[in-house]
Amino acid sequence: xxxxxxxxxxxxxxxxxxxxxxxxxxxxxxxxxxxxxxxxxxxxxxxxxxxxxxxxxxxxxxxxxxxxxxxxxxxxxxxxxxxxxxxxxxxxxxxxxxxxxxxxxxxxxxxxxxxxxxxxxxxxxxxxxxxxxxxxxxxxxxxxxxxxxxxxxxxxxxxxxxxxxxxxxxxxxxxxxxxxxxxxxxxxxxxxxxxxxxxxxxxxxxxxxxxxxxxxxxxxxxxxxxxxxxxxxxxxxxxxxxxxxxxxxxxxxxxxxxxxxxxxxxxxxxxxxxxxxxxxxxxxxxxxx
Amino acid sequence: xxxxxxxxxxxxxxxxxxxxxxxxxxxxxxxxxxxxxxxxxxxxxxxxxxxxxxxxxxxxxxxxxxxxxxxxxxxxxxxxxxxxxxxxxxxxxxxxxxxxxxxxxxxxxxxxxxxxxxxxxxxxxxxxxxxxxxxxxxxxxx
Numbered sequence: 516x517x518x519x520x521x522x523x524x525x526x527x528x529x530x531x532x533x534x535x536x537x538x539x540x541x542x543x544x545x546x547x548x549x550x551x552x553x554x555x556x557x558x559x560x561x562x563x564x565x566x567x568x569x570x571x572x573x574x575x576x577x578x579x580x581x582x583x584x585x586x587x588x589x590x591x592x593x594x595x596x597x598x599x600x601x602x603x604x605x606x607x608x609x610x611x612x613x614x615x616x617x618x619x620x621x622x623x624x625x626x627x628x629x630x631x632x633x634x635x636x637x638x639x640x641x642x643x644x645x646x647x648x649x650x651x652x653x654x655x656x657x658x659x660x661x662x663x664x665x666x667x668x669x670x671x672x673x674x675x676x677x678x679x680x681x682x683x684x685x686x687x688x689x690x691x692x693x694x695x696x697x698x699x700x701x702x703x704x705x706x707x708x709x710x711x712x713x714x715x716x717x718x719x720x721x722x723x724x725x726x727x728x729x730x731x732x733x734x735x736x737x738x739x740x741x742x743x744x745x746x747x748x749x750x751x752x753x754x755x756x757x758x759x760x761x762x763x764x765x766x767x768x769x770x771x772x773x774x775x776x777x778x779x780x781x782x783x784x785x786x787x788x789x790x791x792x793x794x795x796x797x798x799x800x801x802x803x804x
Numbered sequence: 805x806x807x808x809x810x811x812x813x814x815x816x817x818x819x820x821x822x823x824x825x826x827x828x829x830x831x832x833x834x835x836x837x838x839x840x841x842x843x844x845x846x847x848x849x850x851x852x853x854x855x856x857x858x859x860x861x862x863x864x865x866x867x868x869x870x871x872x873x874x875x876x877x878x879x880x881x882x883x884x885x886x887x888x889x890x891x892x893x894x895x896x897x898x899x900x901x902x903x904x905x906x907x908x909x910x911x912x913x914x915x916x917x918x919x920x921x922x923x924x925x926x927x928x929x930x931x932x933x934x935x936x937x938x939x940x941x942x943x944x945x946x
Contacts, residue, residue: 559823563890567856567883660825660894721885724843724857733842733858733881737892741825 519787522780526773533769539602540762543755547692550752553658554689557748561741568738574727582671582735585704586680590626592648592670593617594702596686596746597636598754599655604761606687606695606754607635613697614685618645628679632666632747648673655751663744671739674703686746687753693760695753702742705735816850820866822875822891829896830866830875837889838865839882840938846882848889855884861935863942864891874899874945876938879931902943911936 572583595614597607614636621627628646631637637650649669654662670682682703687695723730820837822830839846840862848855858881866873880893914932921929 553826556827557825559821559828560825560892563823563883563892567881567892571856721854721856721883724841724855730856730858730881733879744825 517779517783519780519783522776522783526776526780529769529773529776533766533773536762536765536769540759540766543759543762547752547755547759550748550755554745554748554752557741557745561745564734564738564741568734570721571723571727571731571734574721574723580728580731580735581675582703582705582739588681589624590628590679590681591621591624592628592630592673592679592682593621594630594632594666594670594682594684595636595640596684596750597631597633597639598750599634599653601635602761603754603758604764606757606761609695610685610687610697611636611639613699617683617685617699626679630666630670633750654747655754658744658747658751660740660744663747664740667736667740667743670703670743671736679703684743684746686750687757689749689753689756692756695757700746702739705738818848818850818887818889820889820891822864822877822893822896824893824895829893830873832866832868834866834868836865836867838863838867839891840864840877848884850887852884852887854886855882857882859891859893861931861938863938864896874942876902876935876942878935897939897942899942899945902939904940904943907936907939907943911940 593614595610597610601607618627618629626646628648629636629640630648631640631650632654634652637647637652640647641650651662651666673679674682681701684700684702686698686700688698690696817833817835818837820830820832820834821828835850837848839848839857840860842858842860845862846857859877859879861878862876864875864877875896875898877891877896878894880891882889882891884890911933914929914936918926918929918933
């Protein structure tokens with residue numbers, strides 16, 4: 516029979532854990548809200564950037580910019596965007612599993628290197644035999660545009676220099692609070708945003724200054740940086756959402772466990788009392804007899 | 805000139821939106837916008853032709869009646885379409901965000917970097933100097 520004192524101790528510890536889970540859930544919820552606001556705040560810029568880039572690349576047409584150049588994919592860089600921390604359900608596990616599949620799929624390539632964004636990916640691949648171009652271990656506490664720029668600059672320079680023929684991003688896309696989908700996206704060569712049909716008389720006759728191709732030189736790097744920034748923000752939001760959901764489930768489980776333990780504890784207590792009573796009664800009747 | 809083409813019909817007012825990657829910095833109606841273009845300063849009035857251009861770091865000016873707003877902006881680009889002016893920049897500072905002393909110090913620092921700069925860095929540093937100069941000017945004008 517379980518010991519009463521042990522049971523009491525367990526109930527207490529489960530209760531403490533539940534409090535921690537609940538607090539973590541609250542924190543994630545508020546961080547998630549902040550991340551979402553952050554993403555929303557980038558929308559106007561994203562929209563404009565997209566519109567202008569789209570116009571320009573349609574205009575510049577033949578003038579192939581180095582960032583748009585499609586080459587046969589021999590040398591590939593895979594940027595794995597994970598979280599920095601655990602305790603967020605299957606967020607990192609799903610991502611790394613998908614990344615492993617992607618690595619296997621690309622294994623026939625002449626060169627395959629990894630760019631680890633986030634501590635989890637850095638640790639995971641650090642213990643394996645892959646070639647790692649760079650590992651960023653604390654990105655997600657505070658995602659800044661400067662960091663995105665640093666990453667994007669490095670990747671673009673390598674791409675233009677011909678170190679890689681393609682750069683892929685693999686990250687958790689924020690679909691909703693309950694769902695995050697692991698997504699593989701090509702960062703480079705850039706696909707110029709396609710003309711979404713009849714975007715309200717898009718083909719206005721613009722004057723370009725300097726020329727359209729020179730403008731692309733200014734615009735495209737910004738576009739790449741912004742893509743990286745967006746992906747980082749999105750992964751951050753997805754991580755908070757995943758952690759919130761996981762901690763919510765953990766809080767519920769802790770509650771269930773506590774109920775179960777309390778029940779056993781009470782039963783044990785009652786059993787002890789019953790035994791004692793029987794002993795007293797039988798003792799008394801023995802005396803009488 | 806007698807054979808001057810009729811100007812496109814204009815609403816008489818411009819709508820200026822300045823956005824950076826993390827927020828909308830300015831969103832208002834005005835009469836005239838002055839921008840530091842890569843190839844020279846631009847003055848944009850209502851009825852301007854559709855235009856896309858790169859911007860260098862410098863001073864953005866907005867005229868609205870007697871009201872003038874000035875801001876130091878970093879490099880970026882702008883689009884003008886149907887009296888709608890959209891400016892995309894990495895950063896913009898208004899007089900209220902700037903401190904004359906700090907701006908001056910930043911300018912000094914940028915200038916001193918220029919002295920022992922590698923040739924490939926020069927362009928970036930010149931941009932920084934231009935930005936710092938614009939900030940000093942804005943801060944001084946208060």
